[in-house]
Amino acid sequence: MEFSLHRLRGAFALKAILTVALVALGDLLFFQKGFHGGAFGFYGLTMLAALALARPAVMGHIRPAAVLCLAALYAVAMAYSASPLPWTLFWIAAGFATLMPRTADFDDGWRWFQRLMFHGLVSLLGPIPDIGRRAAARARRGSAAGGLQRLLHVVILPIAGSLLFLGLFAAANPIIEGWLASFSTPRMDGRLFFRIALWLVLVWLAWSLMRPHMARHLLGTFDGRGDVHIPGVSPASVTLSLLVFNLLFLMQNAMDAAWLWGLVPLPDGMTLAAYAHRGAYPLIATALLAALFVLVALRPRSTTAGIRSVRVLVALWIAQNLFLVFNAALRTIDYVEAYSLTVLRISALLWMGLVALGLVLVLWRMLADKSAAWLINTNLAAAGMLLTVVCFVDLGAVAAQWNLRHAREVDGDGAVLDLCYLDELGGSALLPLIELEQRELPDELRERVHNTRLMVHYRLIDDVNQGGWDWLSQHRLAEAKQQLGRKIGRRLPEGEYSCSGELLERYIPSVPASSAPIAAETAAPALTGGVDR
Structure with a gap:
């Protein structure tokens, strides 16, 4: 049979193949490589490409194609700076894109809210409803016997018979028994459980784009015009x-x-x-x-x-x-x-x-x-x-920059500098902290700013090295390297400094109690003129 990609496009088989490919890619990115952050943006772009390939109607009309481009913009935003906001907007736009070919026109936000909610809830079941419907359709056409049922009728007897005889041989032959015992099922530890859960989530996300579900009945939007009787309103x-x-x-x-x-x-x-x-x-x-x-x-x-x-x-x-x-x-x-x-x-x-x-x-x-x-x-x-x-x-960077430039310790007019909040902002505060650190500051404040910057700096480095790369984090680190050169500073010991850069009391060196009497004894002769008794 001559293969035709045009005939395959939009077919159930292609959607299943693309779903498996997306799950494999997600497993590689998020489980094997441990990526997060900006990787969600690249994965989102891949999902949109799969959607355009599996459902040609999305690219065949101007409105769904425009919304698909908007979803791609949100995917780029995730690669730029991963956060819940672009992730949420991406899925809203992707839902619009996959549902739009089945609607005559964009009516209003209330109806689309219902469509997206219904689509999301039904998609929780993944491909199960679609597989069931296809099996029922084949049964009605009388083709089921030539499919899965026919295959089961052919293989069930040899499989069952082979298992029976293999069990008897294992009871009689210790070599076969040991050979069978060497086969073990994978242990269901936390890592494997997480991997299976990840696969299920990826299947759900991919299939929700490949096979949209339209709500048949919607609550209409009230027109809100004309007279209506409300008690007490005249x-x-x-x-x-x-x-x-x-x-x-x-x-x-x-x-x-x-x-x-x-x-x-x-x-x-x-x-x-x-x-x-x-x-x-x-x-x-x-x-x-x-x-x-x-x-x-x-x-x-x-x-x-x-x-x-x-x-x-x-x-x-x-x-x-x-x-x-x-x-x-x-x-x-x-x-x-x-x-x-x-x-x-x-x-x-x-x-x-x-x-x-x-x-x-x-x-x-x-x-x-x-x-x-x-x-x-x-x-x-x-x-x-x-x-x-x-x-x-980056609203965090805007807040950090404003606070540092208007801090009381800097210009004597604003609020007291809250280094703990800057530490909470994380990478958003890195470049403003470097700018402040390079100013003329009192020694005590300079040390605290330096310590806070070190904690923020190394947390960002660790996050990027552990798979949390995004373009904005990479830009911050590159800009920090350009401003500091090789003078990043040594990593502070974990847990010894507060969020404001101060050394915690339990880590402040103290003079041993045994040294006090010795000092008193050696100092006494000088005060008494060195008289020996």
Whole structure:
């Protein structure tokens, strides 16, 4: 029979072959070589290539092909700096790519959330459902007897008979008995168990791309337009609520403007840092509740939303919410200046930006008569673009650089330098620590910075040498070598130094107790003029 790759593409056999190949590659990378980190990115690119080969429909349409390229971008992000964020985005994009050829069009994020969840849950079973369906289909066509059943009918008798006679021969012949005893099954130790578990996970991941599962029934996205009866919600109650809400928000915003901008001194016992830290997150929750109120009570095409005075009050209230979010961000910035910048606080500021954009979109939806699907899609698109950028930005390095340049010990104006947090950031803090170490610092601080840098430096070297390579880690080590030359420094003894670079008390050398009396005896003659008694 003439072999044709074109006929094989998309066939069940090709998908099975590619799955086995991906499992073998994963076993080589993650088990035999012990790679992790950036290796996930290269493995992701290989999976996408297998998907394009096994399912030609993915590359045959512009939209799934574009999403496949987006998934490849996230795979590159994993190779650049391995973290859970690009890994999650990679699988979302890969799921979109493999499911899109079976959908007529991209409808909305809510329906796609259901499709991805159903696909992921059904894929947990791996190829078992597909094998069962193929066996049932062959049985219906009457071809099963010529397949596996026919093979079993042929081999079962010789296998059973041979095992029986071999057992009898072993009982009569000690040489055969010893020969059989030399065969042993592999011991199920922890390493073998991990390897089998890895194979199962790799089969599940690969097969989920090769054989997508579409949900037949989806919960529709509510349109969110027109009148709907909600007890207690009427044009009069909504108008009164908006009036009261605007007054309350005006009071809060005026207090924030007065205190955060330094127009009025804070009450006695209240610091700016305490005021800033206390209110940032509740204010964001307030803005989210305001958006929910507009979505529920002021639906496009509803009677209430059509009243001009109500629309003006809503626009004013949304504007006040935006000012509230701005003040929440200002509170966070003030708190950072009083203490320090962390990855969590950077993430909070980015989240506040998304909340502000969401408020604008909620208002525009009401004014422009947009559907709920439009609101969901635009918010998801904005969040997706932001997260894609974050995949290629080292927030830990941003936080470390800011903290070192604004530390009180450096410029005398910022927060106290938190070396323990820099140690927690790991490789992200390596280059900023080297920059700080090369500045003019007090001897005690210089030693602690040097020790912290050594601990971070050697942990990163060990991680890369043990399979945790990614491009960003390699770049950090190369840049560190260029700045330090061969003066990296000796590795510190494990467990003898704290995260802030200080020698732990139990390792500080002390003078033996027996030496004190000897010193006293030798010093006594000098004090008494050397008189012997």
